[in-house]
Amino acid sequence: MIEIAVKYLESVTGAKPWTGNADRICRGVVIDSRGVEEDSIFVAFPGERVDGNAFAPQAIQAGAACVVLTVEPSRELLRLADEHECAVFTCDDPTEFLLRLAQGYRARMRCTVVAVTGSIGKTTTKDVLCALLSTRYRVHATQGNYNSVIGMPLTILAAPRNTEVMVLEMGMDARGQIERLSRCAQPTYSIITKIGTSHIGLLGSRENIARAKAEVCCGMPPSSENFEGHHSALVLSGEDDFTPFIIEHFAKPAGIDVILCGLSGDDDVSATSIEVGEDGRPTFNMMVRNGSQFKTTLAIPGKQSVGNALYAAAVASELGIPQFTIDEVFQSLQITGRRQEVRRAACGARVIDDSYNASPESMAAGLDLLSTLPCSGTRIAVLGEMGELGEEGERFHELVGAYAAAKKPGLAIFVGGENAQAMARSARMMGLGEDAVAVVPSCDKLIARYRTVLSATDLVLVKGSRFVGLDRFVEEVC
Structure with missing residues (x-):
């Protein structure tokens, strides 16, 4: 981790010094005062609900070598910093720091x-x-x-x-x-x-x-x-x-x-x-x-x-x-979890856990994998809504629904609100039978309705944006 003397911080970052031992060595940087260790630099980020500047005293008392604020330090804070030989700096933009x-x-x-x-x-x-x-x-x-x-x-x-x-x-x-x-x-x-x-x-x-x-x-x-x-x-x-x-x-x-x-x-x-x-x-x-x-x-x-x-x-x-x-x-790769990770459910079904996040392209890739892997039971696609699509959201969800229909799963379960309905509507329009399409409003409803219905021979894709929380469904069934 970084090790830097207090006296070099101003020239490297442009932050304004207020007090501190110029020769003290700082080691490591944190933005959460609870993570402060001896000699850490604590950088305070102001927020709508939590203002990091308010936690400067805790950081100093926890052993920080330097605290970086976005507000002018009070006299009381400067006295506390001097007692602990902690440097105090201020900056306009903690991200830029x-x-x-x-x-x-x-x-x-x-x-x-x-x-x-x-x-x-x-x-x-x-x-x-x-x-x-x-x-x-x-x-x-x-x-x-x-x-x-x-x-x-x-x-x-x-x-x-x-x-x-x-x-x-x-x-x-x-x-x-x-x-x-x-x-x-x-x-x-x-x-x-x-x-x-x-x-x-x-x-x-x-x-x-x-x-x-x-x-x-x-x-x-x-x-x-x-x-x-x-x-x-x-x-x-x-x-x-x-x-x-x-x-x-x-x-x-x-x-x-x-x-x-x-x-x-x-x-x-x-x-x-x-x-x-x-x-x-x-x-x-x-x-x-x-x-x-x-x-x-x-x-x-x-x-x-x-x-x-x-x-x-x-x-x-x-x-x-x-x-x-x-x-x-x-041939020996292991990747970060919840990205097309094939897991085994308690009932024996295989679950493709791709619940980390979703976009139209990655939805299509997940459906491709669902249709490619061998399966003697039912292929089930559990697809949650996708975020950050703006005005194009409904259209992209309809495209995913159509693509799901083209892959012909035995059951497609769409999770969420209006955009889940859009996927389901498009899937039906493109030929997926009514008995092969289901819509549930939330992951909680999904768990309640489907966690016990999987069979040992089924293959299940679980895919959606993080805000839908489909990882909880995976944990319930696996």
Whole structure:
């Protein structure tokens, strides 16, 4: 984790000092006073319900070496800080304080940084990449949902000083956020997994989403420069319709080379002859940029997982991971839970737990997997509503309902309010029988009605946005 003397904080972050021992060493950064340990930096965030500034006294008494406020400190607080030899700073924007502090720490570490962004597949891609790189390097990576303008700098600041590669997810819900993250992290390699419809309600169009994701180029050095022993590259999908747009408007102007990954032999990294086995695991022929080819199998289910694996393999290959290691890691992968994780229900049914989140594209991928895996009983799709789709919400839910009908599950259960009704209405219109369609208003109702009706031979997909809470249904039946 970061270690920095109080006297350097002003020059690195621009924060205003009020008091403190200039030579005291700060170790680690927290934004929750309950997480303060000896010598921590506590950064207070004001909020509508909870004002972090009010918890500065607790942070000081818990042993913080520095507290960073957004309000002028009282005399009483300054006296308390002096008693505990705790520095006090103020700043206008605590998020910017974190980003600047993280940028300074990242620059001193001189490690290789890989950024992963995109509408879907970020976490799976990150997990595969970490598994590959960990065979050779000391890797530090994003945990949980720490991929925001607050979470990502905290991830950097928590990195051990001997980290060789950092793999950082970059999320956003507005234009400009990924630019801030990229300028902070200064990635050598960046991956944009897919330009989908997540956040379309906030950004208005897929082109705006593409522009927002492509901001990852802003902090990357040109590929002509030798940056800490490597030459930068942007990894993109060879199939995505916005790839040419990103190349022309972002990668080329920034002088950044592009690596294309996809299902065509013309791509720089490709997968061909994909076959999905009875266990759902895809086997395929893979080719990397150096021209080597080999046959491999992914331990994670579904054809849609292949693309994420290709992105990871592209960067791993650039960082010297050999093909036999890529093959070995692919066959033993374990990814973050609730992302197409096949679990066994108490009754014996197989449950595809994909309840972490949902978008129209990932809904389609989940339904593809449901229809692909072998099943001697009933295929059941439990689909919750999707968030952040804005004015397009009803239309996208109708499209998901239509796609569900095309996959012909034995039972489709739609969970939620008006948008769940929209999915059900579309599924019926596209030919799914009335007895194969059900709508329940909440996860509680779903649990009450369906937790005991599954059979040992059934195959169940559980997929929806987090606010629907379908993970609780999975826990009830498994």
